[in-house]
Amino acid sequence: MSKPEIHTMEELSAAIGVSRPTLSRYFQDPSKVSKSSVERIRSGLEQVDYTPNFFATRMNRKSTGMIGVIIPYLNDLFFTRLLEAIERAAMRAGYTVITQCSHADPDIEARAAETFLSMNVDGAVVAPLGNHSDLKVYERLNSRLPFVLMDSRPARLSQVDFVGTDHVQSTGIITEYLNRVGGPPVFLAMPRVNFNALEREAAYIAKMEELGHEPVIIGTEEVDAGGYFEAHGLAVLNAYFSKGEFINSSILCANDRVAIGALRAAAHHGLEPGALRQGGLRIAGHDDYPLCPFLIPTLTTVAQNVEAIGQAAIDRLIEKLRAENSQDNQTVQLMDGVLKIRESA
Amino acid sequence: MSKPEIHTMEELSAAIGVSRPTLSRYFQDPSKVSKSSVERIRSGLEQVDYTPNFFATRMNRKSTGMIGVIIPYLNDLFFTRLLEAIERAAMRAGYTVITQCSHADPDIEARAAETFLSMNVDGAVVAPLGNHSDLKVYERLNSRLPFVLMDSRPARLSQVDFVGTDHVQSTGIITEYLNRVGGPPVFLAMPRVNFNALEREAAYIAKMEELGHEPVIIGTEEVDAGGYFEAHGLAVLNAYFSKGEFINSSILCANDRVAIGALRAAAHHGLEPGALRQGGLRIAGHDDYPLCPFLIPTLTTVAQNVEAIGQAAIDRLIEKLRAENSQDNQTVQLMDGVLKIRESA
DNA sequence: CAAAGACTTTTACACGTGTCAACACTAGGT
DNA sequence: ACCTAGTGTTGACACGTGTAAAAGTCTTTG
Secondary structure, three states: OOOOEOOOHHHHHHHHOOOHHHHHHHHHOHHHOOHHHHHHHHHHHHHOEOOOOHHHHHHOOOOOOEEEEEEOOOOOHHHHHHHHHHHHHHHHOOOEEEEEEOOOOHHHHHHHHHHHHHOOOOEEEEOOOOOOOOHHHHHHHHHHOOEEEEOOOOOOOOOOEEEEEOHHHHHHHHHHHHHHHHOOOEEEOOOOOOHHHHHHHHHHHHHHHHOOOOOOEEOOOOOOOOOOHHHHHHHHHHHHHHOOOOOOOEEEEOOHHHHHHHHHHHHHOOOOOOOOOOOOOEEEOOEOOOOHHHOOOOOEEEEOOHHHHHHHHHHHHHHHHHOOOOOOOOOEEEEOOEEEOOOOO | OOOOEOOOHHHHHHHHOOOHHHHHHHHHOHHHOOHHHHHHHHHHHHHOEOOOOHHHHHHOOOOOOEEEEEEOOOOOHHHHHHHHHHHHHHHHOOOEEEEEEOOOOHHHHHHHHHHHHHOOOOEEEEOOOOOOOOHHHHHHHHHHOOEEEEOOOOOOOOOOEEEEEOHHHHHHHHHHHHHHHHOOOEEEOOOOOOHHHHHHHHHHHHHHHHHOOOOOEEOOOOOOOOOOHHHHHHHHHHHHHHOOOOOOOEEEEOOHHHHHHHHHHHHHOOOOOOOOOOOOOEEEOOEOOOOHHHOOOOOEEEEOOHHHHHHHHHHHHHHHHHOOOOOOOOOEEEEOOEEEOOOOO
16 A cells, blocks of 8 residues: 555654644544544544554553453364354454464463463453363463353362353253153263263253153263264264164264264164154254254254353453452353254154 | 462562563573573462563564464354464464454454554464455555465455465366266355355366366355355255256255255255266265265265465465565465265265 | 683663643633 | 633653663683
């Protein structure tokens, strides 16, 4: 571009004849400057190429206007939906989101937390890694910042705000549904990489006992799935189907990605899971992964209210950082899951 | 934690009896400080809670060690794979990646670019939004920073480095394959939201003419798909299948997400696309979306070498920012696609 | 024992902007 | 023309760290 580059407010001040502090106030809130100055500055800015330095502006402000978010994986549409919900909510509230992905590595997660602290973010929202994460990282963030945990909750962490799905409810309704339409379901677990895996397992067991049935859990063993839940579901069920087991069962998968593998295993063995088959194979999932309506058959599942979880996490965070000194109590918000009945069960 | 918090190097200097400039050098490169001091600092740091202020450290350094990345969508596993590849490559090279998602909004994309400029990032990598993006944004970044475009390339943008897939080659080999095993394929287009959509269309047409066949393109019309490629493919093919059209054709989808919708449409009409059917319906995609091996049937496609694209983008960027003053020429790197033959075609 | 060398510390200034108190200015009313 | 109120501007200091030159200290070498 042909516009001359200007790098500091000082230069800009000299160029358009308005004092530097006035410019500073203009960039923060134009209404704090007289109309005549606003006009002069605005027309001046059209002649030159200038944007305030990001670091200098954040350095000695009380608030940086930034919220740090840590997500465990990116290659999972559930987390990307959650992230989008959070970014939208934060944007509406006027905050900038800085995202870090821990890539399933506790060291990276810890490093990201330190980065947020050194950046003086106004608050942090974290979706925990799971078993492998270092709880001290969360405690440290919680003690120094407005902090909210979401999606999955470490059992032994108290005094930390949490927003997520009520897995007792969500897993409960789908267990009940499967039991009603197809008999007592089997639970196809996923590798216990996060706390939700265990919560859903426990919720399944509780509901089954309430219904007077024996819980049956498969797939807890490690399978070489390369970190892909789909491959895990596929490998586990392939093994059982090959032996002729669970061919006519209702199978509740720990999440939709596992269920995608399960559907594939069924197809591979010529089985057609579905609600229309009387007494036959049924497969259901959990989460309402965006692809569910496009699978073959379309996947019955329980939807997590991702949008609400993201919004609530940001709402709670902002509530905390507005009332910094009030020592309010721990808040736990659990959203209900919604049954999505489709073809597969 | 019980460790006393220290907020400035000055305080730290007083606390452990080492001068502040020495501390500054220690944090940048411990080898620039004598062993005795290193030992003293290290043991001192274990007694207190201190991390250097992120903004202050970046403010008057020549290099911020940060690379800005802009991605159009998050809810697409292709882009998340690309992002992961980039993050890994950047991390290996010692750079911190700042990611911004433009959410398919050119205004957000432009704002993200300005943010990067105001942060003095060392370089920027952008996957363009597509038709709607403002080319001036890229030109501006390119004129002020080491800059690399990836994945999709605006036709009218010259003098900008690019890394992506050679769609003439990739679309060519799958067109040829389909033609060989199932007769001349139809091209199921996707909404022309990005430049790759057009490049693949053109490559398909060229290959068909080379083979002496009439190209047939469907699905260019807007369908109300809510931004989901899967829904687009489903809606378009549902309409044709209902009329009995293309029921025995080879269908090349513009990408795998469209193909997922296409598979669903086939299933909905009781059709079974697959290589094993002589002369029947075949469906293929493009990209090698991670779910391809789990679809029913598993999806034949052309794999983009995502890992290589990410690595090459970072390599090129670093090459540029190391040799800032050398006015080297534009570099365009096109990676070959690899045919992935599975069940669907 | 003195001189050279290797570090370290000190001193001083710089980065670009926020912030507040003190100041200058304009407009309105008498 | 004068005073006051109100608003806008300016000067001065602050934020936390990087950086370079000068001065200091200590160890090693002749």
